[in-house]
Amino acid sequence: MKKTALIFIVLFLAFGCSDEKHEVPKQDNPLFSTSRAISLNQLGETINLDNIGIYNPTKVIKKDSLLIVLDQNGLNKISIYREDGKLLGSYLPTGMGADRGLYILTMNLDEKGILSxxxxxxxxxxxxxxxxxxxxGFxxxxxxxxxxxxxLCVVKSGSTIISTGMFNEGRYALMNNNSEEYFLSYPEIPSYRTINDTLRSALFASNIIKIKPDGTKFVCANMQSGIIDFCSLIPCTNITRIAELNLYSPKATVKKMRRTPVAYSTDNLFGFCDIEVTDEYIYALYSGRSYRKYKDQIIYGERIIVFDWEGNHIHTYLLRNPFTSISFNKKENAIYGLTNNPNSVLIKYTLD
Amino acid sequence: MRKIVLIICFISITLVLTLLNVNLRKNSTNIDIKIQNIEAFGNNEAGDNDPCKAPGGVCMTYDEEGDPIFHIGLSIP
Structure with a gap:
């Protein structure tokens, strides 16, 4: 009888703590701990973009002697420069309609030379x-x-198109033969258990998705939280989850009858700013900054967390210069980090 | 022994009800804060129509007809 009573008490205590099951202890959390941390000091070349007439870009990809520049606030969204600053082409003038560009969060250059x-x-x-x-014809x-x-976020590899957005049917849409199928569920967070699907998709609207170069997997990192999702595309008509890491949940007020249905707390820590991938690893630029403390500098990442494609934390690069975006250059085995504070500079770090 | 089990059950139920009550109270405080935030937000709205001022991510708002609009930006209270 005593045993039964004891089991009852233990079960009661365990059940009472069930809401906390998503919390990862700080010492085990790669977003906060310094375990497996390496300082990224191996400084390669530095390109001062201000000096060559490129100001406040959003993302810069170096391909051979070309600099491909995304500028969210520019007159043209995408421009291509020679390394010495000579402008070779400007595309997507701001606006709606044919040949124009309006809201582009990021860009991706695949190994076949397709920029998307x-x-x-x-x-x-x-x-x-x-x-x-x-x-x-270019x-x-x-x-x-x-x-x-x-x-809201769409990526393509070969004929596979994956997207996130305002979907009530699932977390991801996979397009096949011009029709879309929906897969997987949104992150389960106890404090947002009661919100409807539309609000849930609005809460997780800001994402960066990158597909593995061989097209078999993809990663989706959330910009407003510490949630990162590793998925498989085998067979190519299906999405299955490999691992979903909820390293912390977003802090937001969510309410339908309001002009902004999702308002993030000024104490919410900004999540992943950018992602680059290789066949082996995922390089996730992570901010961890709050709006209250950093205001417009919230989008700067202070560390790059390296995961493998199974969702295991491999190591962490602690950055001396916080970056707004990164790009991986396979030929040079290097990561280029972009900062716009105080000047726009592209800094190269050669990887080991 | 049965008495002890009954007492434990009683204490457990009381604890559950207390926790539930505390949680409900906490939520109602949150709702109050949320309403205050919305009011504060509304007050600032007069001269400024952009609730997505901060950079970062996708910001969703509703227009006057209740249709969703999406911008680049961070929606904060």
């Missing part, structure tokens, strides 16, 4: 085949996304 970026203002994916750069190619649902 999703414009959620015009609801289309923009692609440039950089192998044709300099030829007469320019943006547009892939329109279905208009019945709002897509």
């Amino acid at each position: 970026a999703y414009d959620f203002g015009n609801d289309r994916l923009v692609e440039f085949d950089l192998n044709q750069f300099g030829q007469s 320019g943006p190619q547009f892939i329109d996304m279905p208009k019945d649902k709002k897509h």
Whole structure:
């Protein structure tokens, strides 16, 4: 009888703590701990972008002697420069309609030389085949996304198109033969258990997705929390989850009848700013900054967390210079970090 | 022995009810704070129509017809 009573008490205590099951202790949390941390000091070349006429870009990718520049606030969203600053081409003038660009969060250059970026203002994916750069037919190619649902982050690898957005049917949409199927659920967070699907998709609207170069997996990192999701695309008509790490949940007030249905707390820690991937690893630029303390500098990442494709934390690079975005250069085995504070500079770090 | 089990059960139920009560109270405080935030937000709205001032991510708002609009930015209270 005593035994039964004891079991009852233990079960009661265990059940009472069940709401805390998503919390990762700080010492085990790669976003906060310094375990497996390496200082990224191996300084390579530095390109002073201000000196060559490139001011406050959002992301810069170096490809051979070219600098591909995304500028969210620029007159043209994407421009291509020679390394010495000579402007070779400007594309996607700001606006809505044909050949224009409006809201582009990030861009991606794959190993085949295809540059892609999703414009959620015009609801289309923009692609440039950089192998044709300099030829007469070079320019943006547009892939329109279905208009019945709002897509906010879209990536493409070969014929596979994965997206997140305002989807009630699932976390991810996978497009096959011009029709979309929805897969997996949104992160389960006890404090947001009662919100409806629309608000849930708004809460997790800001993401960066990158597909593994061989097209078999993808990673989705949330910008407003410490949630990062590792998924498999095998078979290519299906999305299955490998691991979802909830390293911390977003702090926000969520309410339907309001102009901004999701308002993040000024104490909420900004999550992942950018992601780069290789066949082996995922390099996730993480901020951890709050709006209350850092204001407009919230989007600067102070560390790069390296994961493998199974979701295991491999190591952490602690950055001396916080970056707003990063790009991986396979040929040079290097990461280029971009800072705009105080000047726009691209800093190269050679990886071991 | 049965008496002890009954006492434990009673204490457990009381504890559960107390925790529930505390949680409900906490939530109602949150709702109050949220309402205050919304009011404060509304007060600032007169001369400034952009609730997505901070950089970072996707900011969702509703227009006057109640249709969602999406911008680049961070929505904060």
